[in-house]
Amino acid sequence: MKVILVGFGVIGRGVIKVIKKKREYLKKKYGMDIKVVAICDSSGAAIDERGLDLDLALEVKRKKGRICEYPGKGVTLPVTEVIRSVEGDVLIEVTPTNLEDGEPARTYIIEGFKSGKHVITANKGPLALYFQELMSYAKKYKRIFRYEASVGGAMPIINLARETLAGNEIIEIKGILNGTTNYILTKMEREKLDFDTVLKEAQELGIAETNPYQDISGLDTAAKIVILANSIMNMNVTIRDVKIEGISRITPEALTMANKGGYTIKLIGEVKRNKLEVGPKLIPLDDPLNVKGSLNVAKLYTDLAKEVIVVGRGAGSIETSSAILSDIINIYLQTSRG
Template sequence: MKDLKLCIMGFGAVGQGVAKVVSLKKETIKDIYNINLKIVSVADSSSSAICEDGLNEDELIKVKNETGKLSDYPEYGSNISGLDVLDACDYDVLMEATPTNIKDGEPARSLTLKAFGDGKDVVTSNKGHLALNYQELLDAANENDCIFKFEASVGGTMPIINLAQETLPANKIESIIGILNGTTNYILSRMTSEGTSYEDTLKESQELGIAETNPTQDVEGIDAACKTVILANSVLGIPAKYEDVKVKGISDITSEAISLADKQGYLIKLIAEVSPDNLEVSPRLVKKGSPYDINGTLNMATLKTDLSGEVTVMGIGAGSVETASAMMTDLIHVIRIRNN
């Protein structure tokens, strides 16, 4: 039986989700693929835990939650951080789960490029480096014969990139239109059902942990715009960058506007459009009862194809284990490719 050694960079909600999903699914992976998943290194922004023989997933999560420091992991805790972690222990796949940075894509960009330079495959949930440096990253993966998977960067559990590339390869994808941010969908859904103001609903979503303390990336459309860029490049082959997307968020939406739309049979949703003619994120009117009529933190997208017509998918757009499940799906793709 072959070991598949994983390095997890970033150990917040998503990184911990990856550890949990590995713990839950490693026996299944072993039975189906004859592969022994082994987490050999994990790092957050300031410390790490490293062991060639493998780390205990549950212990990693416990230590991080109880002390906040991976360096407190028994016997194998370390103060090594950043790029040095990638040199501290041999691994096969980088599970990159550091926070999204839309200013310069770091540290995800440097971590990913180093992994490719070392001949390692990469699975990421990060949007920043993909939105800013998509072609550079793809070129580096191809030059080093590495696999680069990033389904989790767009729709959480909603399959869209793999759907287009693996399930619909005979189709030309002409456009993608959808709801790509769960936080804004929750806020707008609550404003519609409860008649509450934007400010009050945002505060509620923050108290529930659905919106961040600083919600700017979500409510101003930045998160959805990053996803628009990733889909434009990876699915439609449009060499787009973040600055190519027209972006308007939901912070100006009033309860009065939502009530007026409701009376006329419409909802207001933050919609992302990805097409050769338009890259845009903005609030739009959608018909009640249409595929866009979804509530809570759900995401959805309609892919317009030349052969199959319109194909619509839906799924939970956020969450620790949910996002990690998409990363596990990508990891299984890596296993399948490398086993052939």
């Protein structure tokens, strides 16, 4: 199985580490031999049709910051050119999320399909903005398109709903899909600290990003809700259809008030027919949605299985890469069946 990796940041490096770690296991269990034939970052790419040395690639990136410095195999080609010209089975797209126009990830994904590759992405931007378009390319070029890592990191949700719960109609999905805001609210509640103080601390710890806008405004959760609505519930919506309220107005006093009434406050994303909403909600203290710290949780209401709840880690490079690996294995199994 030949893999092209586009994006060599935290997640990209996580994917390479996971492939390295699981190489023998995958050979033994599935008979699958993964060869990473190209790795691209903003500087260019390293290309080797026989498979790159993954330790060397990680070392080059760590020491020089640019993959095009890979000895002997580094090039400064544009990413789209690499996708078009290098032969591969699967394109893994893990460039940074852009919720404005989904680029350049959207172009990379489309180029992947056009050049006959199956595509895996962890990128919310193109999925939240151009879901139908991307699906139509996958269909047109008869390629597989998977994106489990885009929602909830390691927490299984998309493939759970579509495959494990196959046959069930998913009526409603409700949950905490952003670990940063959950961390902030948990800390505010426990330590009676105000929003700004906790945010600053979370930034120092690397839990919140330097620009935390997408997280605290609810935009990140909204993107995930849209992906779930389109992929699991067959809706045709974009991020512009979501009613969004963030958490920056929540005070420790409001959390104490909620506690007195037997509730906590969580940033909840919710999707059902006629409702596409992200905002702070009162959640009963004994409700399974009341998970702490940076955990993610989702409750799926289905017609047959009724309520199904999943909890997991929504971030982290190895955790997210585990979802990407599950997509790689799935594509391998689907395509090797003949």
